[in-house]
Amino acid sequence: MIVYLNGQWLPQDQAMIPIEDRGFMFADGVYEVVRFYNHHPIAMDDHLHRMQTSLDRVRIQYPDDLPPLDVISRKLLEHNDTPDASVYWQVTRGVAPRKHKFPPAETTRPTVLAVAYPQHAFDAAAPVTPLKAITRPEIRWAYCAIKSISLLPNVLDAQAAVDAGCDEAILVREDGIVTEATARSVIITEGKTLLTHPLDGRILDSITRRIAIQLAQEAGYIVREDYFSVDRLRSAEEILAVGTTTEIASIIELDSKPVSHGKPGPIAVDLFERFKQHVAKTCNVK
Missing domain, CATH: 3.30.470.10 (Aminotransferase class 4, branched-chain amino acid transferase, N-terminal domain)
Structure with missing residues (x-):
């Protein structure tokens, strides 16, 4: 290399x-x-x-x-x-x-x-990636809008997820508010409404999150950037995890309990299809 x-x-x-x-x-x-x-x-x-x-x-x-x-x-x-x-x-x-x-x-x-x-080549037929996650206390610094190379808290939480047989850790503040995951943004669904933590400096301004929000709004979903609790996370119909290399994935298990009946839900499937269409158009791939 x-x-x-x-x-x-x-x-x-x-x-x-x-x-x-x-x-x-x-x-x-x-x-x-x-x-x-x-x-x-x-x-x-x-x-x-x-x-x-x-x-x-x-x-x-x-x-x-x-x-x-x-x-x-x-x-x-x-x-x-x-x-x-x-x-x-x-x-x-x-x-x-x-x-x-x-x-x-x-x-x-x-x-x-x-x-x-x-990385893998573009695949228009690729299914949504299913992920398992745990929740972990938010221990990162207060300036997560800066994409700092100081990632030790993320490393520790990512390893905790691996130790639990999972793919990701979703981070929860002391007051019970969900922020994001160790390397992905988090979006939950309640009916046709998508909810994600606001850009207040405590999360990264994820570019894939921006794309997902735009695609969801174009598709007619309601998108709210607002604080939500870990209880709402656990009761969400779907939990999406999005990022540059992840694209749009679906959390199908949280803290050993199934989410969306243990498989990617319809909104995750719909948004991933729209994301692939966006990539195909933007990058001239099929």
């Missing part, structure tokens, strides 16, 4: 980062993931904007002399002969002696990494 690191195209095993990189020492950096289908990205402009927003919020300046991340991404696919991929971008504050405060920006160059991970 060829990766991009600080202006160089390198075999993965030759891409080296100094031990004092602040991403390694402090998780002082941000990231983004873009899905490509047959060389075509989904919502590239939105991903670029969200990446820039994260960089601005943590006060990291992307190097002016490097190509834009969308250009790097397309060349990565060419270098790896990978038309279908999830491209991971990571930008850290760079290499500096280990001190908590920011190092001088004029002498510290950010580290820029991009990796293309192969």
Whole structure:
């Protein structure tokens, strides 16, 4: 695999980062993931904007002399002969002696990494992916709108889900409000109404969530961005989990109890069909 690191195209095993990189020492950096289908990205402009927003919020300046991340991404696919991929971008504050405060920006160059991970090709006949989930206490920091590489709470909860024989953990605040999952946004259904946590900074502004909301509204569903409790989560007719690599999936079991009779429900099936049509049109795939 060829990766991009600080202006160089390198075999993965030759891409080296100094031990004092602040991403390694402090998780002082941000990231983004873009899905490509047959060389075509989904919502590239939105991903670029969200990446820039994260960089601005943590006060990291992307190097002016490097190509834009969308250009790097397309060349990565060419270098790896990978038309279908999830491209991971990571930008850290760079290499500096280990001190908590920011190092001088004029002498510290950010580290820029991009990796293309192969993904399945578009399949118009693909069914909705069924997932099993558990609930876990929300232990993440208060700035989840920043796509930070500091993901230890997510890692711990994701492993708790695996230990329970599940695929995902849905996070619940101390006051009983559901936020999102470790790597996916959560949408519940009550009749023809879809409900998802509002963008108050405590969840990621998921781009696939945006697409799902738009598709649902175009289909005539009512979409509400509002707080909902874990009790409403457990009584929901359907629970959808959406994300860049997940697309639109269906939670069919929560805390060892079936959801939607233990199979993807009609709204999940409908929205996934609409999502596939959106991908086919946007990315010119069949």
